Amino acid sequence: MRYFITVIAMFFTWSASAQDWEDRSVFSGADTSQSLRVLSSTDTSFFEPIINKFRIAYPNVSVEYLVTTTAEIDKIFRASPEDYDVVISSAMDLQLKLVNDGYAAKIANVETPDWAKWRDSLFAFTIEPAAIVINKAAFLGHKIPKTRQELIQSLRARPALFQDKLGTYDVRESGLGYLFATQDARASETYWRLMEVMGGLGTKLYCCSGAMIDDLESGKIAVAYNVLSSYAKARKGQDTSIEIILPADFPTTMMRTAIVSDSTINVKNAENFVRHLLDIQSEGQKDATTSLPSLFLNPGEQTIPLEPALMTYLDRLKRKTFLLEWERAIVQ
Amino acid sequence: MSEIVRTSGSLRKRLMITLISGAAVLAIVLFLIVRGYATQIAQNGQDNILSASVSSLLDAAVVQDGTVEVDFPYSSFSMLDTELDDRVFYGIYQDGRLLSGYEDLPRPSLKDGERRSFQTLDYAGTTVRLASAKRTLVGATGRTEISVSIAQTQDALSQTLGDISQTVTLFGTGFFLLIVLLSYWATTVTINPLMRLAMSVQRRGPQDLSPFRKEVPSEMVPLVSSLNTLMGRLDHSLTQSEDFIAEAAHRVRTPLATVRSYADATLQRVTKKQNRDALRSMVRAIDESSRAASQLLDHAMITFRADHLEKKQIDLVALVQELVVRLAPIAEMKDVTLDFAHDDVVTTKGDIILLQNAIRNLIDNALKYAPNESDIYISVKSDPNPNVMVLDQGPGYPVEDFDNLTTRFARGKNADGVVGSGLGLTIAKDVAVAHDGDLLLSNHEKGGACAILSL
Ligand SMILES: Nc1ncnc2c1ncn2[C@@H]1O[C@H](COP(=O)(O)OP(=O)(O)O)[C@@H](O)[C@H]1O
Numbered sequence: 187m188r189y190f191i192t193v194i195a196m197f198f199t200w201s202a203s204a205q206d207w208e209d210r211s212v213f214s215g216a217d218t219s220q221s222l223r224v225l226s227s228t229d230t231s232f233f234e235p236i237i238n239k240f241r242i243a244y245p246n247v248s249v250e251y252l253v254t255t256t257a258e259i260d261k262i263f264r265a266s267p268e269d270y271d272v273v274i275s276s277a278m279d280l281q282l283k284l285v286n287d288g289y290a291a292k293i294a295n296v297e298t299p300d301w302a303k304w305r306d307s308l309f310a311f312t313i314e315p316a317a318i319v320i321n322k323a324a325f326l327g328h329k330i331p332k333t334r335q336e337l338i339q340s341l342r343a344r345p346a347l348f349q350d351k352l353g354t355y356d357v358r359e360s361g362l363g364y365l366f367a368t369q370d371a372r373a374s375e376t377y378w379r380l381m382e383v384m385g386g387l388g389t390k391l392y393c394c395s396g397a398m399i400d401d402l403e404s405g406k407i408a409v410a411y412n413v414l415s416s417y418a419k420a421r422k423g424q425d426t427s428i429e430i431i432l433p434a435d436f437p438t439t440m441m442r443t444a445i446v447s448d449s450t451i452n453v454k455n456a457e458n459f460v461r462h463l464l465d466i467q468s469e470g471q472k473d474a475t476t477s478l479p480s481l482f483l484n485p486g487e488q489t490i491p492l493e494p495a496l497m498t499y500l501d502r503l504k505r506k507t508f509l510l511e512w513e514r515a516i517v518q
Numbered sequence: 519m520s521e522i523v524r525t526s527g528s529l530r531k532r533l534m535i536t537l538i539s540g541a542a543v544l545a546i547v548l549f550l551i552v553r554g555y556a557t558q559i560a561q562n563g564q565d566n567i568l569s570a571s572v573s574s575l576l577d578a579a580v581v582q583d584g585t586v587e588v589d590f591p592y593s594s595f596s597m598l599d600t601e602l603d604d605r606v607f608y609g610i611y612q613d614g615r616l617l618s619g620y621e622d623l624p625r626p627s628l629k630d631g632e633r634r635s636f637q638t639l640d641y642a643g644t645t646v647r648l649a650s651a652k653r654t655l656v657g658a659t660g661r662t663e664i665s666v667s668i669a670q671t672q673d674a675l676s677q678t679l680g681d682i683s684q685t686v687t688l689f690g691t692g693f694f695l696l697i698v699l700l701s702y703w704a705t706t707v708t709i710n711p712l713m714r715l716a717m718s719v720q721r722r723g724p725q726d727l728s729p730f731r732k733e734v735p736s737e738m739v740p741l742v743s744s745l746n747t748l749m750g751r752l753d754h755s756l757t758q759s760e761d762f763i764a765e766a767a768h769r770v771r772t773p774l775a776t777v778r779s780y781a782d783a784t785l786q787r788v789t790k791k792q793n794r795d796a797l798r799s800m801v802r803a804i805d806e807s808s809r810a811a812s813q814l815l816d817h818a819m820i821t822f823r824a825d826h827l828e829k830k831q832i833d834l835v836a837l838v839q840e841l842v843v844r845l846a847p848i849a850e851m852k853d854v855t856l857d858f859a860h861d862d863v864v865t866t867k868g869d870i871i872l873l874q875n876a877i878r879n880l881i882d883n884a885l886k887y888a889p890n891e892s893d894i895y896i897s898v899k900s901d902p903n904p905n906v907m908v909l910d911q912g913p914g915y916p917v918e919d920f921d922n923l924t925t926r927f928a929r930g931k932n933a934d935g936v937v938g939s940g941l942g943l944t945i946a947k948d949v950a951v952a953h954d955g956d957l958l959l960s961n962h963e964k965g966g967a968c969a970i971l972s973l
Contacts, residue, residue, distance in 0.1 A: 286605045288642050305603040372592050494606040495596035502618040503588045503610065 205262065208253045213237050215248035222249045222455050225263055226274040227256045227362070228442065229396070232420075232478050233274075240462045247455050255393065256280055256361030263289065268449040271456040274442065276414070277361030279368075279496040281308055281443045286497065290445035293457050298464055302441065302481060304492040309460060310441035311467040312478045313489060316366045317415035318431040319399065324351070324408035325429075333435040334376045337409070341383050348387050351408040353398045356391035357512055362440065366412040368499040368508060369438045369490050376435065378515060384411065385516035402428050412438070416479050439489040442478065530709050537701030545694040549686050556682040560675050561647070565636050568649035568668055571598055572634075575610065575666045581657030586612050586664060600674035607641065607669040612662055619667075626650030626667045644671050711735050715742065727753035760822055767815040774808040810939045816875050817926075817941050817948075824952035827869050834864040834873075838898050838906060841878055845885065853891040856881075860898040866973045868953050876949035877906055879942040880969045884910035886936050887967065903955075905972035914961035923959060946971060 209230045215221075226233065230251055237249050252270075254262070256277035263273055267289050275281050282304060284290055290307035302310040318337060320330065324347065331337040341348050355363020370377040390407060392398045395414040399421050401407045418430045444463060446456040467481045483489065490496070498504060571594050578590035588610050598606050609619035611626070628635050628650055637648045652665035711734055718730070729746035778801060785797045842858050849856050884894045888910035895909040915923060916930040923930060924947040927940035946969070947957040955973040962968050 286607075288605075305605070491599075492603075493596060493599040494604075495592050495594075495599070497606065498590070498592050498595050501588075501590075501610075504590065504618075507587060507589050 205252075205254075208255070209251075210253070211251045213241060213249045213251065215241060215244070215246050217246040218248065220247045220452070220455060222247055222272065222452055222459055223270045224249060224251050224272045224274060224459070225259055225270045226251060226253055227259055227276050228274055228478070229253065229417075232416075236463060236466055236478070239466060240459060243462060244455070244458060249459075255359070257359065260284070260361065263447070267447050268451075270447050271450040271452045272444055272446055272459050274444045275361070276314075276440055276442050277365055278310075278441060278443055278490055278492065279365050279500055280361050281445060282492060282494075282496045283500055284308075285445060286494065289448055291448045291450070291453065291456075293446060293460060296461065296464060298468065298481070301483075301489070301491065308443050308445050308492060309464055310443045310489075310492065311463050311481050312416070312442040313439060313481060313483055313487075314414055314416045314442065314479055315432050315437045315439040316412045317418055318433060319402055319410045319413045319415075319418045320429050320431065321402050321405060321408045322427055322429050323405065324348075330429065330431065332431065332433070334374075334380050334433050335435065337411075337433075338376070338380055338383050341387060341409075345387060348408060350388040350390070351406075352384050352387055352389040352411070353392055353401060353407040353409070354384065354389055354411040354516075355398075356393060358509055359391075359393050362395075362414070363412065364499070364505075365440065365490070366438055367512065370412070371508070373436050373438070378511075380411070381512065381515035389516055391516075399428070414440075437487070439487065441481075441489050441492075443492075529712070530705050533705045533708065534701055537704065538698055541694055541697035541701065544697070545690040548693065549690040552686045552689075553679075553683055556686070557679055560678050560682075564647055564670065564672070564675055565649060567597055568636070568647060568670060569634060569651070571595065572649050572651045572666050572668050575608070575668070576651055576653045576664065579610075579653065579655060579664045579666075581655050581659075581662065584657060584659050586617060586655065586662065588617070588664075598668070598670055600670075602673040602677055604671040604673050605642070605644075605646075607646065609667045611665045611667075614663075614665075623667060623669060624648065626652065626665045628652050628665065638672075639669075641669060642671075646671050647675075711738060719745075727756070756822065760819075763815060763819050763822070767812065767819075770811045770815070771808060774804055774811070778804045778808070806937045809937070813879075813939050813941045813945070817945050820872055820875065820945055820948050820952070823869060823872055824948060827872075827952055829867045829869060832866055832868050832870055832873065834866055834904055834906065835860045835898050837870065837874060838877060838896060841874065841881060842896060845878075845881055848885060849894070852885065852888075854885060854888060855893045857893050857895045859896070861900050864898050864900040864904050866904040866953075868973065869949075872949045872952065876946040876971060877908075879946050880906075880908040880971065883942050883969070884908050884912070884967070886938065887932065888912035903972055905970055907968065907970045909962060909966055909968045911964075911966045914965055914967045915959055917961070920959070924957065943969075 211230050211234075224237075230253055233251060237251060241247070241249065256275045257280075259273060259275050260277070260280045263270055263284065273281070273284065273290075285305055285307045290305075292306045293309070294306065296303065296306065296309060298309060318331070318334075325340075328340070328344075329336075331340045341352075355366065357364040357367045367377070390401070392401075392410075395417040398407070398410040398413050399418055402410055403421070405427075413430075415430055415432065418428065422428055422430060444460050446453070446460055450456050464481070467478065469480065499508060574594040575588060575590045578594075579586060579588045581587075595606060598604070607620045607623050609621075609623045609625075610617045614625065623641065624637075624639060626635065626648075627637065634649070634651045637650075638645060639648060640646070641648075646669040648667055648669040650665060650667040652663055655662050655664055714732075715730070715734060715738065718732070727749045729749060730742050734742050781797055781801045781804065785794060785801070788794055788797060838860070839858065842856050846856060881894070881896065888894060889912060892911040894911075895907075897907045897909075899905055899907070913932055916932050919928070919930045922928045924943045926944050928944075929938060929940040933940075943957070943959070950957040950971050950973070953973050955971065958970040958972065960968045960970075
């Protein structure tokens, strides 16, 4: 018996180490037989309050929360969909394609607006615009740009200052970065001009919003383009050196989404988790410091719509073309 | 009178069933046609959008530096967004080789010369509609064929069809119910003249043989006119029969009376006892024949008159009184006393000739079967209804023949040697029934037959 337990323990250590998680937390419940594996691209710190609330409602269920990048999530989940119960990601396009390809289970009678769900399988639970975040020090005495166009002008006005002091997502690596970039490119040609200007000034490429904000705070870079405003806001609470600008020309707004794996055996618990998540997130504006932005859209505001067109830039040919053009502009 | 008529179903039912089943078939056909049409339209709608999407993908295909690029617009898939978020699958092929898209999607099945095709097939665990099209590109290196397939699930389509089916079912049912009501109405309207005719035939008095004069629908004209002809013929032959009876009675009785008067006259002149006896029995035989003939004729007349009763107010006492007076001589010959008792006034409605005939037969019977020197008691009473009773002191009706004494030509055991035809009680009974009354026969406890004619 003891031998058996050891083998299981070894197996777990091995399987856990086989995958390099950015973060892995286990919130154990009273009953070890009921566990939920949540695959997510959202930092644990943002999700912890939500999971804790879930555990109050369902004390018997333990939750294993696994964090990795959106692109990794897509890869891991497609490889073994039966190993995970809930998938949470900020890459709407990848999530929608998972549903389209039949990896998600339907959840009936979820009370959420039509624009915030797809096929009763994909459920949005946050509204998060992409932002331009600047280090205020770099703009002392200068006009703070409000649009992409103004940002181009600012950069062109003082190229020496901004040389090697710009940052944005490496869209080849980050699923969210790719989503933001493609939606920007779809909306306006300004995107390409901005990329060319940024490319000319030697832009640093990042995997994630967190790293970009770190470098902004430390002054390594002065401007970060297409940063998740939610992450920036969370950080700004402690720091006054940065400023968050939501571009006034056109906003690119993402929604974090959740699906329940179609091959999970914990259907009931997984459904409850998603329902609970939506309940918390649709309650309205809350303190932005600890938790995620709620699923609340002001009249007139729009998000990237959940529709099959999201799969457009996931097409192999389209992606190749887009990345080629992007590299030509920014990597130079 | 009512005879069993064999029926072969009801006209109304037959008409209703035909109309309703016709309506049902019509409703079902209507449902199928409308649904089929709706399905086609809905499918065409989906096909059109798929086709447009395929075209926009194909249009984006270009050959650049020897490689194919398909930089299709966002709207290509955007236009495939449906109410129920249908899933979308696609494949882009160069000369049959997958360039991009879903590996396992069925390849486009475009025949030579065909530019566009649509198929419904099973894919990814559901039914999808697959649209395909192809285009030939000419680059520096030569010709290459690009084909594109886009498949979409049919959730929204089935929902639309479901909605349509529901609406059509509702309409079909409504239509059907309406037709049922209409056919009920139509049937009633059609059948009514027939019912009215039947009613008026039923309501007619027995002697009313006049033709029908009311307006009838043209389809019923042959029936009504043959009915009229039939009744005309019946009326004619009835009149003829009555004339014949009167004629026959006259013709038979008159020669018999003549023969009898000759026999009487001869009896006066003959003196030899032997001859006188012979003549006497001859006279009796003539009487018997005359009586039998007149009874036969009476019976025949009653049978006809029963259908043509001429009912009049009758003083029953006076009627019986007259009969008693008329029969008194015969009674005297047998030393029989006719005892007549009656209420003050007894009247009834009826045919005087028939009643006379009936009562006379009853008294005749009493005279025939009662012994000499006995009393015959006759009474006329009005309670509970007008009735005439004849009671004699004879042997009474033969018990074993009781049941069929009133049938035609039936005679009892005690009738041997008594003159008669077996029609007397039959006549009395028929007359009673024709007046909605009855003839009751019984034997008095002290002996003697008792006949009551109650009206
Ligand atoms: N008053 C009566 N007393 C005894 N029997 C009678 C009397 N009246 C009728 N019947 C019996 O009923 C039979 C039928 O009578 P009826 O119809 O008058 O025919 P008939 O001509 O033989 O008298 C008679 O044959 C007789 O047997």
